[in-house]
Every structure is written in structure tokens, then in C-alpha cells.
Amino acid sequence: MVHNMTEEHGLDLSGGLEDVPVLCKALTSPTFKYSTDNVAGPGCSVDPSEVTLPGCSCLSCSCRADSCSCLQTFGQAYESIGRLLNINRPESGYSTPVFECNALCTCSDTCSNRVVQRGLQHRLEVFHTKSKGWGVRTMEEISRGMFVCEYAGEVISFAEAKRRQFDQRTEENNYIIAIREHAGTSSITETFVDPAQVGNVGRFLNHSCTPNLYMLPVRVHSVIPRLALFAGRDIHAQEELTFDYSGGYGTQPAAEAPSTVGLQRKQCHCGAMNCTRFLPLDLSILS
Known part of the structure; x- marks a missing residue:
């Protein structure tokens, strides 16, 4: 891919696709295709870019809960400034579904129910860490x-995720994230996302046993959720961004090892006081 030079004299890994450049000052940049959105991979039966959800008919700049069909159907998720209303993790361990206004809605692009779809709003930098590779x-x-x-x-698909895990060499990084959402008492929806070859800045985020981000599935235009990362606390400038690969909010990472015999756990270098010493491991894809 073609990288643009930024005014900070670094590479813009997004190649101008993001409204805010993703800075990388390393001498060599990682090889992958940058995409701001999910793309359909092997086994994906629904085009993630296809608009499949209904829209509201609001004509105001920002939708109101008493008149917007989106907010009445799915509930209000954000404050007027775009901050999540329910930041704390619920006792059940599961989050309330988030649905944003979409391309079929007649409200303004500045509607407060349009947050994730606006893309990056903060200046982020991809850099080499001391012991964890990229961060x-x-x-x-x-x-x-x-x-x-x-x-x-x-x-x-699940089958493709399983195939990729078995084909993966021990020294290779695992990027596959499995999202499992509970709808009712017995219905579970699974989504598998792999940014190894096609992805965005999120692919460089490291695990931490005490993270400052958490992942939440957000639906915008499609029934396929976007895996959105929100600040779990106030984050300072120059601080590394991390999330817990073991999830919460119904998220689980794929397995780290290519076989179920003699599993080689990868060491965790997050440095947290409660560090478990190894990266989380999910065996479900390998079963």
C-alpha cells in the first residue's frame, strides 16, 4: 500500500484513509492492506459494507429519544458529546447492544447517535515496544x-478461523478475535475478525491484564458488528493503548497455538500487578 508522509515527518499507515493520520516513525513499516472497515473474507455470508438495518426519518441535526425510531427500538447509547452512557461493565458480564443511525437515516452526519462510523478522532501512533513488538x-x-x-x-467463518489457526506457525502473531453475543437465553451469535492481512490501526493493540480500553460490538449499517474500542478510564498523552484479549462484554480471542497437543502458551509482557504471565487462550476454535 502507499503511505503518505505526515507533517510530523512520519508515515501515515492509513494512506490518507483516516481523517486523522495514523503515525508510524519506524524505519520499516508493517506489511498489510489498510482498511477503515470490515471486509468480507472466506466464509462470510453477509457483505459487511451492505446496509441491512432500517433507518430513522428524523430531520433534526441530532436524533431525540422521544421521536427517533432507532433510539426507541435499540435505546440511547451515547451522550451528546459521543461518550458512552453505560461505561461500567454490567454485573451480568454482558453489555447492552449498541446500534447507531445508518446510511438510510435522514438525520444529520453530526447526529449524536453516529460515533463509531465517524472513524478516528484522536491522534494515534504505532511504535516499537521494548518486549511486545508493535504497539x-x-x-x-x-x-x-x-x-x-x-x-x-x-x-x-468459524471453519476459516479454525483453518487459519491450525496453519499458523508458533512464531507468528495471532490476530483473530471471536465475538460471541448472547441474544436471549440460548441464542448465540458469533463473529470472527482477522486483521492479519487487511485491517486498521486496531491490529497493533497489545493485550494487558489491566487494560485502558474495552471492546464493544457496535452495529451501524450492517448486522455484522463493528468491534469498537472505548476508553475504560481517562488516558494520558503518550500512554500505550491496550485491551484485554480475554474479553468481557462477550468478546473472546482465538487460540494462540496451532495445535491442541503440547500447547505453547505465549508469555504476557504487560507488566501489570495482576499479570497472569501468559496471553489468554481460547480453545473453542481448535475443538
Whole structure:
């Protein structure tokens, strides 16, 4: 891909696709295709870019809960400034579904129910860490509850996720994230996203046992959720951005090892006081 030079004399990894450049000052940049949105991969039966959700008929700049069909159907998720209303993790361990206004809605692009779809709003930098490979840090302060970035990539089937895991070499990084959402008592929806070859800045985020971001599935135009990362607390400028690969809010990472025999756990280098010493491991894809 073609990288643009930024005024800070670094590479813009997004190649101008993001409204805010993704800075990388390393001498060599990672090889992958940058995409701001999820793309259909092997086994994906629904085009993530296709608008499949109904829209509201609001004519105001910002939708109101007493008159917007989107907010009445799915509930209000954001404050007027775009901050999540329900930041704290619920006792059940599951989050309330988030649905934003979409391309079929007649409200303004500045509607307060349009947050994740606006893309990056904060200046982020991809950098080399001391012991974890690539990482991402913020160049400015980010307030608790604010959207930071997506974890975008190829949306693939369970079978394809399993195949890729078995084909993966031990020294290779695992990027596949499995989102499991509970709808009712027995219905579970699974979404598998792999940004290894096609992805965005989210692919460089490291795990931490005490993270400052958390992942929440957000639906915009499609029934396929966007894996949105929000600030779990106030984050300072120059601080590395991390999330817990073991999830919460119904998210689970794919397995880290290519076989179920003699599993080789990868060490965790997050440095947190409660560090479990190993990256989370999900065996479900390998079963």
C-alpha cells in the first residue's frame, strides 16, 4: 500500500484513509492492506459494507429519544458529546447492544447517535515496544467512555478461523478475535475478525491484564458488528493503548497455538500487578 508522509515527518499507515493520520516513525513499516472497515473474507455470508438495518426519518441535526425510531427500538447509547452512557461493565458480564443511525437515516452526519462510523478522532501512533513488538499509543488525552478506534479486518467463518489457526506457525502473531453475543437465553451469535492481512490501526493493540480500553460490538449499517474500542478510564498523552484479549462484554480471542497437543502458551509482557504471565487462550476454535 502507499503511505503518505505526515507533517510530523512520519508515515501515515492509513494512506490518507483516516481523517486523522495514523503515525508510524519506524524505519520499516508493517506489511498489510489498510482498511477503515470490515471486509468480507472466506466464509462470510453477509457483505459487511451492505446496509441491512432500517433507518430513522428524523430531520433534526441530532436524533431525540422521544421521536427517533432507532433510539426507541435499540435505546440511547451515547451522550451528546459521543461518550458512552453505560461505561461500567454490567454485573451480568454482558453489555447492552449498541446500534447507531445508518446510511438510510435522514438525520444529520453530526447526529449524536453516529460515533463509531465517524472513524478516528484522536491522534494515534504505532511504535516499537521494548518486549511486545508493535504497539499503539495516543498522542493526546482521551476521556473515559470516548470511542478510540475499531478492530477492523476480514470477517471470516468459524471453519476459516479454525483453518487459519491450525496453519499458523508458533512464531507468528495471532490476530483473530471471536465475538460471541448472547441474544436471549440460548441464542448465540458469533463473529470472527482477522486483521492479519487487511485491517486498521486496531491490529497493533497489545493485550494487558489491566487494560485502558474495552471492546464493544457496535452495529451501524450492517448486522455484522463493528468491534469498537472505548476508553475504560481517562488516558494520558503518550500512554500505550491496550485491551484485554480475554474479553468481557462477550468478546473472546482465538487460540494462540496451532495445535491442541503440547500447547505453547505465549508469555504476557504487560507488566501489570495482576499479570497472569501468559496471553489468554481460547480453545473453542481448535475443538
